[in-house]
Amino acid sequence: MSDSFRHIVRIKNTNIEGDRRVDYALTGIKGIGQRTAKAITKLSGINPEKRLGTITDEEVEKIEQSIDQLEEKAPGWFVNRTKDYKTGENKHVTGSDLIVTHRQDLDRMKKINCYKGVRHKKGKKVRGQRTRSTGRSETTVGVKRAELQKQKDKAEEE
Structure with a gap:
């Protein structure tokens, strides 16, 4: 060096x-x-x-x-912001501008109550993933069953 x-x-x-x-x-x-x-x-x-x-x-x-x-x-498909919502132009956004524009997009979707905005509001998965077995934020099914069994055992002892 x-x-x-x-x-x-x-x-x-x-x-x-x-x-x-x-x-x-x-x-x-x-x-x-x-x-x-x-x-x-x-x-x-x-x-x-x-x-x-x-x-x-x-x-x-x-x-x-x-x-x-x-x-x-670069061609239009190469940039990361094709057909910008406000201007309609193809842009390539970098750095902190990218974070700000992404947040503005999410806020706009939440404000107009589109499907993706509603999913973002609720904290659910947005892109069509399955939610039956993954993405749970509360207790899982197995834990609930175990708690029910403990309650039954307590009731039998009394």
């Missing part, structure tokens, strides 16, 4: 470890997966096999610019 190696690199308000490869290190940013990270390195022209701690400040700026330009350069 040389003197110019940085152990922590800050990209898009996220601290990322410098000893990881660039394409895998970018997955540390919320909203960027492996495929998106590879597309970003290709757009910015940076070698994805380099270690993140060895890249220069200019290359970090190139990466940030390519993240911002991703919605313009």
Whole structure:
């Protein structure tokens, strides 16, 4: 490791470890997966096999610019927010913006009482999973039977 190696690199308000490869290190940013990270390195022209701690400040700026330009350069199906509810545009949201937009989407669904919103309100499973045997938050059936047996035994003793 040389003197110019940085152990922590800050990209898009996220601290990322410098000893990881660039394409895998970018997955540390919320909203960027492996495929998106590879597309970003290709757009910015940076070698994805380099270690993140060895890249220069200019290359970090190139990466940030390519993240911002991703919605313009990539096809509509590639971004993580296709046909945004308010604007109707294709966007790629990252970092804390992703958390905020997700929370706003859930609040909107709860407010209009759509099926998914009602399920979110009740704390039930939303995506069609079975709920007969999993997802229980209260006591399980086996425990109730055991309690009933104890009550019967007490009644017989008296």
